Amino acid sequence: MTRETGHKLVASNKKARHDYTVLKTYEAGLVLAGTEVKSLRAGYASLVDAFAGEHEGELLLYNLHIAEYGFGSWTNHAPRRTRKLLLHKIEIDRILDKLRDPGNTLVPLSLYFQDGWAKVELALARGNREYDKRQVMAKRDAEREISRELGRHLKGHRRQ
Known part of the structure; x- marks a missing residue:
């Protein structure tokens, strides 16, 4: 084996x-x-x-x-x-x-x-601590939104 x-x-x-x-x-x-x-x-x-x-x-x-x-x-x-x-x-x-x-x-x-x-x-x-967790979650959400907007911009889509 x-x-x-x-x-x-x-x-x-x-x-x-x-x-x-x-x-x-x-x-x-x-x-x-x-x-x-x-x-x-x-x-x-x-x-x-x-x-x-x-x-x-x-x-x-x-x-x-x-x-x-x-x-x-x-x-x-x-x-x-x-x-x-x-x-x-x-x-x-x-x-x-x-x-x-x-x-x-x-x-x-x-x-x-x-x-x-x-x-x-x-x-x-x-x-x-609890506030550290909130800061990490807010940072992650902001990065996700930035990458989403960048992707839309590169594809030529506009947000309504």
């Missing part, structure tokens, strides 16, 4: 980019049980409410929901169990150093398979 290649997205956390300002991203592996991998390959995962934190010098992923495997038996996993993140010790130390700054947190952005291995993209992030 040949090894799987490429990038296959399983789940993404779109709300995280809205709620947080991403300072830096990291790619980490996950320690998974066999039925978790099968369930992930079927696409049954959710990153809503998931976050990463430190426990005894290691990084763990909390509240990641991976649905139970339909054909599993008594060996099935708990859907919201805590999962260990696989990173180099130097990277873990750097992340923990930055997490000690007030307001910083570690949130998962996406869960995917890279060349057959389950990976999670983590973001070192700082929470947005």
Whole structure:
């Protein structure tokens, strides 16, 4: 059997980019049980409410929901169990150093398979305030309107 290649997205956390300002991203592996991998390959995962934190010098992923495997038996996993993140010790130390700054947190952005291995993209992030979110939305709406008008102008259409 040949090894799987490429990038296959399983789940993404779109709300995280809205709620947080991403300072830096990291790619980490996950320690998974066999039925978790099968369930992930079927696409049954959710990153809503998931976050990463430190426990005894290691990084763990909390509240990641991976649905139970339909054909599993008594060996099935708990859907919201805590999962260990696989990173180099130097990277873990750097992340923990930055997490000690007030307001910083570690949130998962996406869960995917890279060349057959389950990976999670983590973001070192700082929470947005409500007015920051409104400013970003207003800027995005203004840019969209400008590009729309430019397209109309280039096509020769006039606005009525």
